[in-house]
Amino acid sequence: MLLRERETAEGRLVSVCDPDCLGETYENGSMTLTVTEEFYGGDDAVEATAEEVIAGLQRAQVANIVGAEAVGVAVEAGLVDEETVLEFEGTRHAQLLWL
Numbered sequence: 720m721l722l723r724e725r726e727t728a729e730g731r732l733v734s735v736c737d738p739d740c741l742g743e744t745y746e747n748g749s750m751t752l753t754v755t756e757e758f759y760g761g762d763d764a765v766e767a768t769a770e771e772v773i774a775g776l777q778r779a780q781v782a783n784i785v786g787a788e789a790v791g792v793a794v795e796a797g798l799v800d801e802e803t804v805l806e807f808e809g810t811r812h813a814q815l816l817w818l
Contacts, residue, residue, distance in 0.1 A: 722767035730780025737786025745807030752807045782815035
């Protein structure tokens with residue numbers, strides 16, 4: 720999985736995606752999800768294990784997660800509720816916000 724963490728004015732933003740999702744665009748009715756190199760990849764992104772992804776998500780103020788493996792890790796760790804996961808052409812997407 721690709722893990723990217725960065726500081727923003729609102730806190731730490733974490734993005735995680737399955738590598739095969741990078742550069743793809745998915746649709747769900749009128750909604751579109753584009754997994755851009757700029758947001759999910761780049762020089763700051765690292766290949767991460769499930770444990771590293773969980774640690775990154777726990778540090779996040781906000782997170783965007785795309786792909787079956789990445790979302791599965793977040794759900795299994797209890798960080799994302801399965802009922803809140805969206806489907807875009809068979810690709811899973813979740814967002815995480817710590818208040």
